[in-house]
Amino acid sequence: MREYVKYFVKRIGFSIFVLIGLSIVIFFISRVVPGDPARISLGPNATEEAVQQLRTKMHLDDPLLLQYVYWMEGAVQGDFGDSLMTKRSVIEDVREFLPASLELIFLAALIHIIFGMVLGVVSAKYNGKWPDTVIRIFSYVGIAAPPFVMAVLFLLIFGYWIPILPSIGGRLSPGITVPTVTGFVSVDSLISGNFHALSDNFVHLILPAIALALGNMFQEARITRSTMVDNSGKDYILMMRSQGVKNGLINRKYLFKPSVIPTISIMALDFSSMFCNAFLVETIFTYPGLSRYAINAMLRNDLNAVCAVVLILGIIFIIANIAVDIIVSILDPRISIGSGGN
C-alpha cells in the first residue's frame, strides 16, 4: 500500500509540472498569432469601442506574462473564459460535449478490445492456416486505413448505398428526448427507463464507433496473436501438454490470460489515439462531441476554447495513464508500481 501512496504523490507532482508546461506552450503559441483575437471574435463590423472593451476584458493590453497569469488564475478555477464561437463559457461547452465524446470512445474501446481479442485468439489458434491469413491481410489494411477515411467510406456504404444505420446527426433521432441527468445519453435513458432511447442512441453511435475502433482492433489482434504464439513454444507450455493438461485449459489460462497484459498496458495510448481520431470522425458523422467542438473552435480561431480543450485533454490522458499503470501492476505481479511512468 505504501508504494501506491508514494507512487501517487510522485506521479501527481510530475503531472502538475507537465500540465503547467503544456499550458505555457499552448498559451504562448496562441498569443503570438498575428491578428487581434478580440477583433476576430467580434467580426469586422464591430465598433472600435466594443473591440476595446473585449480587449480589456481579455487582458489583451497587458504584458504577455501577466496575461498568462490571469489566464492560469482562471483556469485552475475552471474558468477558461468565454468561447468566441458559442458565446458561452468554455467550461459549460466542455461539460455539454465531453460526455458525448466519452460515450463514443467507450463504445469504440469496447468493440476494439472484445473483437481484437477474439480475432487474435482465432489467429493464434489457426496459426498459419487460412483464418490466420485472412485476419492478417485484413489487419494490414485495417491498420493502414486512417479512421477518418474509414468514416467517409462507412458514410458512403451504410449511409447511402445500404442505408441501414443513421450516418449523420446527433446522439438521438429527432423527437426522442431523455431528461439530462449525467449528460451521458445512454446512462440517462437507462435511469429514466427509456429503452427505446437507449437503442436509438446505440444505433447512432455504432458507425462512428466502428470507424474509430478498427485500426486499434486489428493492432490488438496482432499483439494478442503474437503473444500467444510466442508463449505456446515455451517450456512450461510444452511440459503441460506432455503431461496431458487439456488444451482448452492451456489456451485459456496459460496462453490467453498473459496475452491480456500487453493489451491493457497500451490501452492508455489507444485511448488517446481514439480521442484524436475522433476529431475527424465526429466531424464526418456530425456527432456533437468535444472533438467536433474542438475542430470547429480551431477553424474559427476561438483561442479560449482551443487552449481549454488541449489542456483538458492533457488532464484526461494523464488520468488514463495513471489508471492503466495501476491496473497493470495489479494484473501482473512482476511489474511493481512506480517502476513505470517517468
Added chain:
Amino acid sequence: MEKKQSKKVLTWKKQWYRFSRNKMSVAGLVIVILVIFAAVFSPFITPYPQHAGAFTDYASANMAPGSEHLFGTDYIGRDILTRVIFAFRNALKMAVIVLVISVPVGSVLGMIAGIRQGTWIDTLIMRITDVFLSVPSMILALAIASILKPNLTNAMLAITISWWPWYCRLAYGTARSISRDNYVRYAELTGGSFVHIVFKEILPNCISPILTKMTLDVGWVIMTGASLSYVGLGEQAPVPALGNMISAGIKYLPNQWWNTVFPAIGIIVIILGFNLLGDGISDLLAVEED
C-alpha cells in the same frame, strides 16, 4: 581490402534474403517504389498533368470512371487519377520535410540529454519533451496549425513541432544506456570533443532504432498531414492533397462517389506500403541486434 568488400556484398545479399522471405515486406517495398516513382515523375506519367492545378473543363465534369478517365473526373472536370498521383507527391514531400527536420533535431537533443544525464541540461530537455508528449501529436499539430495561417508550410511546421519529442526520447534512451560504457569514457578521457562523442561514439548506436522508427513514421506523418488537410489546415485548393480531395468530394456523395473513394484508397495504399516496408526493416534490424 577486397576481402572486406566481398563480405559486405554478402551481408547485403543475406539481408535481402531475410527481407524477401516475408512476402508482405516485399509487397510493401514494391508499393513504396511505385509510389515514389509516380510521385517523382508525376508531370510525365499522369494522363492530364495540367489538371493538377486550377483547371476547369465543365464539359467533362463529373464523368464516371471510364476508359478516358480511369478514376473519373471531379466537379470541375479534372482527372482524379492525375490529382491522386500529384497528391502522392505532396504527401511524400511533406513526410520527407517533416522527418528531415524533426528527426535530427529530436535525436541530437536526446543524445545530448543522455550524455549529460543528471545535469540541468538533461532535466531541461527531457521535461520539455514530456510536456510535448502529454497530448497526442495530432492534437498538438491541429492546435498549432489552426493558430497559424492555413497553408502547407505551416502544416509542416505544426507537425514538425509535435514530432521531434518522439525521437528525442528514443535517442535519449539509447544514449543514456551507453554513455557510461568504457569506449565512451575512453573517448572522453582522451580529450574527445563533445561533438566527437555525440556523432562518432553515440550516434552509430542510435542510428538503427532511429531509422526503423523513421520508416514506420512515414505512414503516420502522411496520415497526420492528410487529417490536417482534410479539415482545411493543410495544402489549400486547387493544389491536390489526399485530405482536401476527400473533403471536397464528400459533398458529392453518393452519386459522384469516385471523388472520395479513389483518394481514400490512395491514402490507404500509400500508408500500407510504408507500414509493410517499415515492419520488414524493423524485423531485419531486430534480428541484427540479437
